[in-house]
Amino acid sequence: xxxxxxxxxxxxxxxxxxxxxxxxxxxxxxxxxxxxxxxxxxxxxxxxxxxxxxxxxxxxxxxxxxxxxxxxxxxxxxxxxxxxxxxxxxxxxxxxxxxxxxxxxxxxxxxxxxxxxxxxxxxxxxxxxxxxxxxxxxxxxxxxxxxxxxxxxxxxxxxxxxxxxxxxxxxxxxxxxxxxxxxxxxxxxxxxxxxxxxxxxxxxxxxxxxxxxxxxxxxxxxxxxxxxxxxxxxxxxxxxxxxxxxxxxxxxxxxxxxxxxxxxxxxxxxxxxxxxxxxxxxxxxxxxxxxxxxxxxxxxxxxxxxxxxxxxxxxxxxxxxxxxxxxxxxxxxxxxxxxxxxxxxxxxxxxxxxxxxxxxxxxxxxxxxxxxxxxxxxxxxxxxxxxxxxxxxxxxxxxxxxxxxxxxxxxxxxxxxxxxxxxxxxxxxxxxxxxxxxxxxxxxxxxxxxxxxxxxxxxxxxxxxxxxxxxxxxxxxxxxxxxxxxxxxxxxxxxxxxxxxxxxxxxxxxxxxxxxxxxxxxxxxxxxxxxxxxxxxxxxxxxxxxxxxxxxxxxxxxxxxxxxxxxxxxxxxxx
Numbered sequence: 054x055x056x057x058x059x060x061x062x063x064x065x066x067x068x069x070x071x072x073x074x075x076x077x078x079x080x081x082x083x084x085x086x087x088x089x090x091x092x093x094x095x096x097x098x099x100x101x102x103x104x105x106x107x108x109x110x111x112x113x114x115x116x117x118x119x120x121x122x123x124x125x126x127x128x129x130x131x132x133x134x135x136x137x138x139x140x141x142x143x144x145x146x147x148x149x150x151x152x153x154x155x156x157x158x159x160x161x162x163x164x165x166x167x168x169x170x171x172x173x174x175x176x177x178x179x180x181x182x183x184x185x186x187x188x189x190x191x192x193x194x195x196x197x198x199x200x201x202x203x204x205x206x207x208x209x210x211x212x213x214x215x216x217x218x219x220x221x222x223x224x225x226x227x228x229x230x231x232x233x234x235x236x237x238x239x240x241x242x243x244x245x246x247x248x249x250x251x252x253x254x255x256x257x258x259x260x261x262x263x264x265x266x267x268x269x270x271x272x273x274x275x276x277x278x279x280x281x282x283x284x285x286x287x288x289x290x291x292x293x294x295x296x297x298x299x300x301x302x303x304x305x306x307x308x309x310x311x312x313x314x315x316x317x318x319x320x321x322x323x324x325x326x327x328x329x330x331x332x333x334x335x336x337x338x339x340x341x342x343x344x345x346x347x348x349x350x351x352x353x354x355x356x357x358x359x360x361x362x363x364x365x366x367x368x369x370x371x372x373x374x375x376x377x378x379x380x381x382x383x384x385x386x387x388x389x390x391x392x393x394x395x396x397x398x399x400x401x402x403x404x405x406x407x408x409x410x411x412x413x414x415x416x417x418x419x420x421x422x423x424x425x426x427x428x429x430x431x432x433x434x435x436x437x438x439x440x441x442x443x444x445x446x447x448x449x450x451x452x453x454x455x456x457x458x459x460x461x462x463x464x465x466x467x468x469x470x471x472x473x474x475x476x477x478x479x480x481x482x483x484x485x486x487x488x489x490x491x492x493x494x495x496x497x498x499x500x501x502x503x504x505x506x507x508x509x510x511x512x513x514x515x516x517x518x519x520x521x522x523x524x525x526x527x528x529x530x531x532x533x534x535x536x537x538x539x540x541x542x543x544x545x546x547x548x549x550x551x552x553x554x555x556x557x558x559x560x561x562x563x564x565x566x567x568x569x570x571x572x573x574x575x576x577x578x579x580x581x582x583x584x585x586x587x588x589x590x591x592x593x594x595x596x597x598x599x600x601x602x603x604x605x606x607x608x609x610x611x612x613x614x615x616x617x618x619x620x621x622x623x624x625x626x627x628x
Contacts, residue, residue: 064282065248068257072234074273077217086159098157108197165191189221235277255583316345322596327577338381348386350579351557371431379439386440393446414447429464442480449489486510498550508558534611544574567591572604
């Protein structure tokens with residue numbers, strides 16, 4: 054019988070790489086386990102544990118601050134702080150010390166192991182995939198109970214494919230600083246934290262391979278096809294050659310000369326296509342320019358609240374950042390979304406029973422016009438230094454647009470009084486992210502210059518499914534037929550009005566959706582930076598007529614809820 058060579062897992066971040074294996078060996082700290090503590094020793098171990106918990110919370114808080122520019126990562130770390138302070142979790146560990154006379158390390162390991170098993174046995178996939186939180190917190194606390202610098206200095210070589218049973222969130226943060234070709238793990242799912250952080254770092258990753266760690270050794274050469282979710286431990290020469298062509302090893306790209314201009318992308322039948330970048334921090338602007346993005350399709354201005362964490366950014370501080378971003382893009386259009394505060398983004402200063410349906414986005418801004426006008430004045434002043442577009446979030450009514458335009462006019466007058474005349478006409482557009490807005494486009498079109506579809510919120514509002522609620526996560530499915538039909542309707546209306554229409558939501562970054570979106574009528578996508586190249590390749594692989602036929606077939610299958618058949622059809626459609 055031939056030894057197994059091909060392993061199937063779950064693609065967490067796409068890419069095909071060929072390279073050398075490095076197995077991640079988790080360090081086991083030295084400690085003395087006891088179950089015979091005296092009363093005085095019990096007090097000492099309780100104090101030791103308290104200090105370890107306090108130091109762990111300090112460490113996590115520090116990491117949160119350092120990771121503020123990465124919203125998903127900081128949310129993961131913040132949720133760990135919440136779990137760390139959970140009274141039930143703490144009670145389990147302290148009770149084992151007091152009642153079983155156990156040393157702090159043993160009590161911690163037993164409590165963590167028990168909780169991990171409980172999470173793993175829960176039928177709900179969301180909870181199972183978050184069991185790694187428990188292990189991660191346990192390791193963090195133990196490292197503070199028994200400090201050992203050697204444990205934190207594991208040297209990972211550059212340019213390897215990392216193989217591990219599982220990787221906790223804090224380990225992924227450490228690995229994100231390494232120059233890895235790829236990652237493969239025994240455990241994990243598509244929505245787990247290994248997958249989320251791998252996507253943020255742009256590392257080709259397969260999770261859920263079950264037992265790959267027992268089938269490879271250090272320095273083996275393997276082929277990792279993270280697009281298909283397949284790992285081949287004995288690839289043929291033809292496969293290796295193909296991987297060499299398709300592989301992204303994350304080498305430093307040469308900086309583009311200004312004269313190069315944006316990277317021109319066309320469909321297979323020659324139709325021009327715009328591909329822009331979504332950015333979460335000012336640091337990403339240079340990379341967007343170097344990669345030849347047609348522009349920035351979404352600047353999340355909330356990044357300034359992260360930078361000026363102790364206080365809200367002043368008009369001058371905002372102006373300086375907006376100006377730098379425009380100058381770095383050298384004339385390519387930059388779309389600034391005004392403060393999107395509330396719901397799952399930045400706090401609006403108070404708790405709401407249902408923040409997704411509450412005082413968020415444009416609603417909050419219009420209720421705080423002085424605060425809103427500070428940003429508008431900063432944007433208007435910066436507009437002289439590049440090609441700016443302003444985008445409004447969470448629009449549901451025409452009055453919200455008209456009120457905003459009135460504030461823009463007031464801001465222009467205030468600047469004029471101060472001696473600054475803005476000469477450029479700045480396009481003002483809206484995020485189409487509520488069904489009310491999507492269905493109201495025939496009436497809104499006369500009052501805006503462009504549209505951008507925020508697919509994440511649009512999908513949750515259309516399906517009445519909060520996208521962060523694990524209990525109904527299976528319903529949050531962008532292949533739902535009503536969602537596809539609504540996207541087609543949005544594109545049809547915008548195109549009939551001759552209004553620019555783009556997608557800046559998550560499916561704009563998903564190469565699986567690229568051809569279907571072209572078929573639905575979209576010719577402008579704004580993507581996360583790590584996925585821009587692959588989205589661009591998908592555009593060039595398909596003709597518009599073939600994409601339209603594909604979209605019609607997908608809608609037919611979606612009406613029958615044949616989602617696996619949809620994905621198979623999309624993967625096999627070429628030309």
